[in-house]
Amino acid sequence: MAKLRPEQLEATLKQGLAPIYLVSGEEPLLIQEACDQIRAGARASGFAERELYHADAGFDWTQLLSAANSLSLFADKKILEVRLPTGKPGDKGSKVLQEYARDPSPDNLLLVVTGKLDRNVQKSKWVKALEGQGAHVQVWPVPPAQLPRWIGQRLKAAGLRADSTAIELLASRVEGNLLAAAQEIEKLKLLTSDSLISTELMASVVADSARYDVFGMVDKALHGDARSAAKSLQGLRVEGTEPLTLLWALARDIRALVQISQGTAQGIAFERAAQAAGVWTKRQPLIQTALRRLRPAQLQQLLRKANGVDKAIKGMRQADPWDELLDLTLNLAGVQSLQPANERLALKL
Structure with a gap:
């Protein structure tokens, strides 16, 4: 059966159940609905019992093989559902999943639910083993x-x-x-x-259901999405977020950008400079995107602006902190809202 899109799942389930389903992706709603479809199809085929396992770091994978080999007291057929958020079962988990896939019992249906699987994991032996005996439903975010x-x-x-x-x-x-x-x-x-x-x-x-959070706003600005960053900033303002909290998040990443920029200019590898600046591996591509857009002089100006916003928040400058935060956010996203001469004048006020 190999790989399926969520919209193909219903038709394939009508043709008959596979012994194994792997559902992976980042969109919770679509993952939940795909799993619901599989469970409904299984129940219609007599799989009346469901055993759920959370495969965290301390999970004993032998439980899965034991459950697969044991007879159910309440039903002839059962669903064995494994939640694997990281998408990395480790050596033991990989071996168990491969062993299970070699000879899946017709009385069991294995449903493995994971987060997004990168290319290397998709080529791993355990994923290929599950795909060889069943279907891999890949859930992608809706652009x-x-x-x-x-x-x-x-x-x-x-x-x-x-x-x-x-x-x-x-x-x-x-x-x-x-x-x-x-x-x-x-x-x-x-x-x-x-x-x-x-x-x-x-x-x-319709309520305004956009998800506003401080770090999400900063990430949008780093990505260069000025419109979304400004909208998130306004949402946070309406929700009563303190300006100082927003400035802290913005200034933290601006300082990291300055430090990494100076480090790479001295010949230090980006990954090493990012690590020294306290940037997690997962956020490094986002920081790298911002560095491609912002020159060293612009980064220094952002740092000075952040200092000016801090003074405005504390009443040491006659300026509206929210206007200043919007200006700083737009500048971080790559939008120059004032002429450089006017910016220097504004910071002196």
Whole structure:
């Protein structure tokens, strides 16, 4: 069966169950729905019992083989579900999964649920073994450009219709949060007796479900997404976040950028310079993206601006801290909001 997209799963389940399913990805809603489909198909085929295992660092993988070989007291067939968030079972787990895949029992259905699997893991022996005996459902995030289409399909499945403006409104409100979009559609089903959702109705009932968090805002700025970063900043302001908290997060990464930039200029490898600046491996590509966009002189100016914002927050400068934070955030994202001469003048006020 090899690899499947989530939208292909329903049709393949109707053709018959595979003995093994591997579901991987980063989008919680789509992963949950794929697993629900598999479990429903299994129950319809007589798999009445389900045993759930969380494969954390201390997990004893021999439990899985023992469960596979033991007879159920309550049902003839059972689902063995393994949650593997890291996508890395280790040597013991890899051997157990390969051993299981060599001769899967028709009385068991193995469902392995993981986070995103990188290319190297997808080529690993345990993944190939599971794919060889079953199906690998790969769940990918819905790109922003395709979100309106996804919402339209979701509305149609719920028995609702909406014009393109209403769909665009919902897409802009949820900012890629598929679970929030699904919840809003369920709410619309309850609040309307008409299957047609107008723009006015969408605007009046849909809550702003965008996920605002301090570090997410800074990451958007580092990525160069000025519009999203500014929107997140406004959301945090509305939620009552303290300006000093936002400045701390911005200044922390600005200082790291300055330190790494100076280190690489001296011939130090980026990874080593990033590690010395306290940047985790997972965030290093984001920092590298920002460094490609921001020159050393711009980084020094950002550092001076952060100092100016600090003075504004503490009442030592006559300036609106929120305006200053927006300016700093936009500059970090690569948007020059003031002329350099005006910036120098502003920092002296």
